Amino acid sequence: MIESRNRNLLVSAAAGSGKTAVLVERIIRMISQGDNPLDIDQLLVMTFTNAAAAEMRERIGEAVEEKLKEHPEDEHLWLQAALIPQAQITTIDSFCLNLIRNHYNSLDIDPAFRVGDEGELSLLRNDVMGGMLEACYEENRPEFARFVEQFGRGKSDKGIEDVIFQLWEFSQSHPWPMEWLAKCRMELYKEELGEIEESAWMKFLMRDVAAQMEELAGQVEEALLVCREEKGPLAYEPMLMSDKAKLEAVKRGALGKF
Ligand SMILES: Nc1ncnc2c1ncn2[C@@H]1O[C@H](COP(=O)(O)OP(=O)(O)OP(=O)(O)O)[C@@H](O)[C@H]1O
Ligand SMILES: [Mg+2]
Numbered sequence: 624m625i626e627s628r629n630r631n632l633l634v635s636a637a638a639g640s641g642k643t644a645v646l647v648e649r650i651i652r653m654i655s656q657g658d659n660p661l662d663i664d665q666l667l668v669m670t671f672t673n674a675a676a677a678e679m680r681e682r683i684g685e686a687v688e689e690k691l692k693e694h695p696e697d698e699h700l701w702l703q704a705a706l707i708p709q710a711q712i713t714t715i716d717s718f719c720l721n722l723i724r725n726h727y728n729s730l731d732i733d734p735a736f737r738v739g740d741e742g743e744l745s746l747l748r749n750d751v752m753g754g755m756l757e758a759c760y761e762e763n764r765p766e767f768a769r770f771v772e773q774f775g776r777g778k779s780d781k782g783i784e785d786v787i788f789q790l791w792e793f794s795q796s797h798p799w800p801m802e803w804l805a806k807c808r809m810e811l812y813k814e815e816l817g818e819i820e821e822s823a824w825m826k827f828l829m830r831d832v833a834a835q836m837e838e839l840a841g842q843v844e845e846a847l848l849v850c851r852e853e854k855g856p857l858a859y860e861p862m863l864m865s866d867k868a869k870l871e872a873v874k875r876g877a878l879g880k881f
Contacts (some may be wrong), residue, residue, distance in 0.1 A: 625649055642684065651686045662826050663724050668712040680712045752784055829877045836874035843867045 624634065628663070632640050641684050649731045650668065653661050670676045687704050694700060711718070720738065727734045739747070776782035794800040810822050819825050843866050852862045 625652065643678065645684045647679070647686055650683055651690065654687075655690055655700060657695075660699055663706045663710045664874070667714050667718070668710070669718055670712075671714065673714055676714050679706065683707060683710075683712070705773065725757050748788070752787065756780055756783070775846065831878040833874050836870045839876065840867055840870040843870065 624632065634645055641763050650663070650666060653666065668676075668679055669676075670679060684704070684707050687700060687707065689698050691697070691704065696868050713721070721731070723730060727736070771783055774783045774786045790804075794804050797803040810819075810824070813819050813822060820829075823833060846850050847863050847867070848861065849855055850857055850863060
């Protein structure tokens with residue numbers, strides 16, 4: 624693991640088991656071994672939190688110092704020690720922010736941009752949502768009317784706003800949200816073409832329905848056993864039999880769909 628190069632590598636191990644130690648060692652070897660060792664500022668080291676980035680920088684610094692004790696004549700190592708403060712050891716957020724700051728002109732955005740805080744963003748989102756719904760009501764397409772009918776709760780738009788935000792947030796966790804949404808749209812479009820039963824999620828749903836029916840039928844079966852016990856509530860038997868038959872019919876129907 625410490626030696627492998629030029630490929631993706633996932634290091635997964637228990638807390639405190641030495642993951643960071645492995646990563647630090649990999650970096651130290653990259654900047655100290657071979658004929659042409661790298662410079663530390665040629666590497667990009669990204670972490671989730673500021674604390675993790677600080678820990679990483681400190682541990683790389685300590686490791687370089689250890690190496691220097693062994694090889695005080697190594698000029699490349701001295702250079703690394705000097706480069707560490709400006710090495711790209713940063714959180715994902717600050718790396719992205721830097722990238723945008725340095726290239727705002729090619730991105731066509733205001734150079735005075737800043738990162739919004741959660742409260743501001745929430746206000747902005749609500750503004751956009753309000754404006755968008757208003758435009759949709761105005762346009763009044765039948766699809767939209769059906770959507771409101773289906774997801775709206777009474778007079779409030781809360782229900783449909785929740786559904787839209789939920790979908791939007793979920794889409795944002797995909798690397799290409801718009802493409803993902805377009806794919807979902809295609810899947811739904813198939814419904815109109817009668818191919819919906821072929822879609823992966825419909826097959827999943829049907830399998831899930833079948834499994835749930837089986838579980839419920841099993842429970843009814845147990846209730847039947849109780850009914851038939853001596854002095855049991857036998858009056859429930861016909862109703863339970865009928866319930867069981869219905870559950871099994873739904874299960875067969877779902878199974879027949881995939
Ligand atoms: N091979 C090793 N031999 C001896 N001690 C080690 C070894 N690897 C790591 N350690 C020590 O174990 C402790 C935890 O290591 P490290 O911080 O690398 O773990 P981690 O998996 O990154 O932990 P966390 O899940 O908290 O991030 C440190 O004090 C480290 O010095
Ligand atoms: Mg760690």
